[in-house]
Amino acid sequence: MSVQGRWSVVETPGYDMSVPTAYIQFDQDGGESAFNCLAGVIHGTYNAVEFA
Numbered sequence: 001m002s003v004q005g006r007w008s009v010v011e012t013p014g015y016d017m018s019v020p021t022a023y024i025q026f027d028q029d030g031g032e033s034a035f036n037c038l039a040g041v042i043h044g045t046y047n048a049v050e051f052a
């Protein structure tokens with residue numbers, strides 16, 4: 001299973017950051033995120049992701 005791609009953020013419990021343009025994007029080199037007026041970059045990658 002791959003989590004690569006652009007994921008829309010539809011809910012942020014306890015925070016007012018879930019706007020229509022909020023997202024997290026994962027790619028082979030890391031990724032990026034944008035929540036309301038907060039933006040960030042994800043440096044590096046992980047080889048495995050576990051889902052419970």
